[in-house]
Each structure stands twice: as structure tokens, then as C-alpha cells.
Amino acid sequence: DVKVTQSSRYLVKRTGEKVFLECVQDMDHENMFWYRQDPGLGLRLIYFSYDVKMKEKGDIPEGYSVSREKKERFSLILESASTNQTSMYLCASSRRVGDSPLHFGNGTRLTVT
Amino acid sequence: SQQGEEDPQALSIQEGENATMNCSYKTSINNLQWYRQNSGRGLVHLILIRSNEREKHSGRLRVTLDTSKKSSSLLITASRAADTASYFCATGVYGSARQLTFGSGTQLTVLP
Incomplete structure (x- = not known):
């Protein structure tokens, strides 16, 4: 089974x-x-x-950046966290583009105070 | 942008009953997928149906796709309390780097 691991379940910043x-x-x-x-x-x-x-913007890239230096690792960076970035963040991976299942991690619940 | 929209937003049934959730979308697709999310966890892929398929089964799950109506349904038969979760449909287009677009989900509660 595919495993996608997110480093933190809960984060307060x-x-x-x-x-x-x-x-x-x-x-x-x-x-x-x-x-x-x-x-x-x-x-x-x-x-x-x-x-x-390689990286491409999605629908809501403002306030975020990403890094992919190795195939297995994809990092999301909040350059200067704001309260409106309090959310659940989900990482996923897939084999093909557009027509294969996404495999999700368990999510990181980020709270910005 | 969201394309798949689930209906109803919330559904509450008794254990043993069948649960039906619907999904509508707006544009042409290559495939439609259903996912399940337990509270506070990531999404788990359930089933993928391609645009040239009309029906697909997986265990107690049955998915239909009507491309002329731009709609899909997910049927869970003989539901169990453990089926309590949110269910999402997601539409995909082959070769589209934007991958899947998700709806807001149906919250299913199965009462024991």
C-alpha cells in the first residue's frame, strides 16, 4: 500500500x-x-x-510556496503565517496525471494565532 | 475551482439501511472518483469510474455514472456504524495537471 506521511498532525504557530x-x-x-x-x-x-x-500553482497559491528537491518529498511553506491560513492541510500523491487515485496523508491541522 | 457537488450535504440512516449519495458536475470529464474521510483524517480512495463506464462495484459499494446528465451516485448497501464518514466525489480529466476537483462532501451518519 502507498504510504503518504505528513510530519505533523497538529501544529500551532x-x-x-x-x-x-x-x-x-x-x-x-x-x-x-x-x-x-x-x-x-x-x-x-x-x-x-x-x-x-517542478511546481505548478493550484487554485489558491497566494501566501504559499513549495519545494520538491527529491522525488519522495514535497514541502509546503507558509512564508509569513496569517490567521486566515488556519486550516487542515492535506498532502497527496498519484501515479498518473488526471486519471489515477490520489493517496492522501493523514493531514496537518495548523492553527495560526 | 470546485466541480463535483454532492447531494445531500448530510444524511443520517439506521444500520443495515442503504445510503445513496449523489454528485453532479459541470464540464466533460475523463473519470470520477469517490473518496471517504473519517473525522480528522486524510481522504481514502474508494472507487474510480471512467467516462466510458456506467456502473462499477466494489464490495458493498456501487457507483453509477451518467455522463449525459453529468451526475454520479454512490450507493453503500447494508450500512454499518463504521461507514460513518464524509464522502467526496472528485472529477478528473486525463492529462490535466490540476488533477481532481473535489466537491464539499456528504456527511453520512449511520446510527447503531
Whole structure:
């Protein structure tokens, strides 16, 4: 089974801090994704990557950046955390683009105070 | 942008009953997927149905797809308390790097 591991389940940060969310997958998937999930809004794509060092903006990239230096690892960076970035962050990976299942991590619930 | 929209938003049934959730979408798709999310956890993939398929089964799950109506349904038969979760549909387009677009989900509660 594919395993996607997010480094933290819960995180509390202060406004203005730089925050790193780490994600590792063990199935050699090319594609990796970061979503945020908010009540009533469903899942919204922040960034995705289809190869090492490649990244593409999703629907809501503002205030975020990403890094993919190795195939198995995809990091989400909040350059200067704000309270409106309090959310559940979900990392996922997939084998093909557009027509194969996404494998999700268990999520990181980030609170920015 | 959200494309899949689930209906109803919430559903409460007794154990042993069947649960049906619906999903509508707006544009052409290559496939539609259903996911399940237990409270506070990540999503788990349940089933993928391609645009040239009309029905697919997996255990107690049955998914239908009607591309002419741009809709899909997920049926869970003989539900159990452990089926309590949120269920999401997601639409995909082959080759689209934006992958899947998710709806807001149906919260299913199965009462023992």
C-alpha cells in the first residue's frame, strides 16, 4: 500500500512565523499535491508538482510556496503565517496525471494565532 | 475551482439501511472518483469510474455514472456504524495537471 506521511498532525504557530509542512511518499509517484480543507469549501488545491524541482500553482497559491528537491518529498511553506491560513492541510500523491487515485496523508491541522 | 457537488450535504440512516449519495458536475470529464474521510483524517480512495463506464462495484459499494446528465451516485448497501464518514466525489480529466476537483462532501451518519 502507498504510504503518504505528513510530519505533523497538529501544529500551532504565531502570526508572521515561517512554517514548513513536510510530506513524504514511498511509492515513487511522480505527482504530489498540497490541498487545504476548510468547512463548507471542500478541498482546494494549493500547489502541485509532477517532477523533481517542478511546481505548478493550484487554485489558491497566494501566501504559499513549495519545494520538491527529491522525488519522495514535497514541502509546503507558509512564508509569513496569517490567521486566515488556519486550516487542515492535506498532502497527496498519484501515479498518473488526471486519471489515477490520489493517496492522501493523514493531514496537518495548523492553527495560526 | 470546485466541480463535483454532492447531494445531500448530510444524511443520517439506521444500520443495515442503504445510503445513496449523489454528485453532479459541470464540464466533460475523463473519470470520477469517490473518496471517504473519517473525522480528522486524510481522504481514502474508494472507487474510480471512467467516462466510458456506467456502473462499477466494489464490495458493498456501487457507483453509477451518467455522463449525459453529468451526475454520479454512490450507493453503500447494508450500512454499518463504521461507514460513518464524509464522502467526496472528485472529477478528473486525463492529462490535466490540476488533477481532481473535489466537491464539499456528504456527511453520512449511520446510527447503531
